Amino acid sequence: MHGPANGPVFAICYPILAAIGAPANLVAILILSRGRCGLSRGITYYLLAIAVTDFLIIIVAVIINRIGSIYFRYSLLSTTPGCRICTVFVYISRDGSVWLTVAFTIDRFVAICFQILKTRYCTEKTASLVIGIVCLLSCIKNAPFFFVYQPLYILEGKPWFCDLKSSYYISPVWKSYQWLDHTLTPLLPFFLILLLNVLTVRYILAASKARKRLRGTENSKDAELANRKKSIILLFTISLSFLLLWATYVGRFLYVQFTGEGYFGGLDFKDPQFILQETTNLLQLLSSCNNVFIYAVTQNKFQEELKKLLISPYTFFYSYIKR
Template sequence: MHEPVTDQVYLIFYPVLGAVGIPVNLVAIVILSRGKCGLSKCITYYLVAMAVADLLVVLTSVVLSRIIGVYFPASFLSITPLCRLKTALIYATKDSSVWLTVAFTFDRYVAICCQKLKNKYCTERTAAVVIETVFALSCLRNIPWYFAFISLYTIDNVPWYCTFKSSFYTSSAWRAFSYLNHILTPFVPLILISLFNLLTVKHILVANRIRKALLGKKNGEKENDSEMENRRKSIILLLTISGSFILLWMTFAVHYLYHRMTNTYNYSGSDDPVYILQEAGYMLLLLSCCTNTCIYAVTQTKFREELKNLAKYPLMLIAKLFK
């Protein structure tokens, strides 16, 4: 289990991340749930689920693990059973966040590239089933983490903190579980998201060329075409969400590959380049749980309008009280 660090930059970064990540994800959930952003219900389901998963990651990985772990190291959350449960929840919430991004990317691929399958797959019911399945499998798959730890020491018959069992490093089953865990998150999602994006962009470029030819457009003309405009908005939303995910998880993936290839387990200090790479990877992957709301605000006009209305609402209430 990765332990919280005590360097000054991290002591500042994680509280700020928690203070920003919780409200922005709550705002995204509220605005998207209202269904007034001009998005289909299928897309809305995925975006709300992703915001919920990101919120859970912030609460578990940032608040419970990093902030409380550093500032309140002897809290009741450090009792071994709760420490083990917290670790399993951290992995489960990360998995759900990652695989919901994959599910959303695949849904947009089907909607844009597979017209025959679109009407059957891109529905509210299918989205709900996929979301529920992702959350359920993420929880089930990470149950073994609870049993991977033992107490670090015992005080007055109370076990405290978590440390890996010795068998975790020697058992073939535990090694296989650890490898599978990192293959499924994030390497397979990175490959799938990149593949679906590539196929989607290729399909849109080909479809746009064909549509322009059928409409008799000439190069340089600026004629309005609602269908092409809708495709453009869809691809911007898709690429910004999945592109952000890929960029912010890439450092973690690079460190893990280096860690496995070189068997680097110890660092010379906080100025060790490998240690910095490791911590930067964790910081960026947790930052990815706060970026989607910014993406919606930048790419979606109606989301920005709803955000403004939400910001004005408390002021309107205050104005009414003083009338």
């Protein structure tokens, strides 16, 4: 998020992403807030918090930061102070979404693999506490980003846009902060989500085989086994989606670190560095609207609530006309 995006491809992609992501996350927030998806209150809290942070990412990062910089380049938010504040909020909401996904994965791991701890850890109170801690730490951890940007240029005495200071690449303190930032998001979440999902799937498969042997129904249908298979599909889908959409971001960071090249701050759409940088941003932001579709595909009760929500305006209109 270092300079305004440009180029016809991104000028089209970002509005499409906003048009899909904002309503999708709003729908998820409405459905989950009703609590009618057959999920425990703790799980609902996690998914609702993820949907809220993803919605904030779409609003701040996509609509204000990216679309605003393309179509309204000289607005108040394009000034350096506005750009700094917007960028900090982007990083806060990004970290919140990623680490809430990790927290949800840990909750499911404990619930499935550690039945003894389930009653203590997988509770509404614990979920609320964890969500609060994640949001607080996200704010504290990303506050220093406010001080790493300088004006991209000054026009008529006013500073415009944001460009990383040279000290961000030279200072040992800032270089350490870079590694801390990228280790906490997304390198460590990568490791944790992969590890916990592998362990969870391994436990589910072992438990399923044991259940088949006990029941002696290797070829017969088992409703519980079917539900576990759905759990495996959900876990793998979320993990694979997370990995694919963040892979270029991680690769870009490692490339910058090992080659010593800085992040591209210009606006030349023909420059490969600019295209690569904007592509990593686009894919990262795309991860903020995919969970809704994953839930819709894998969760039957979510599908039912989605159908009710979609037809509710027509039902209301029909009832009004009938009266």
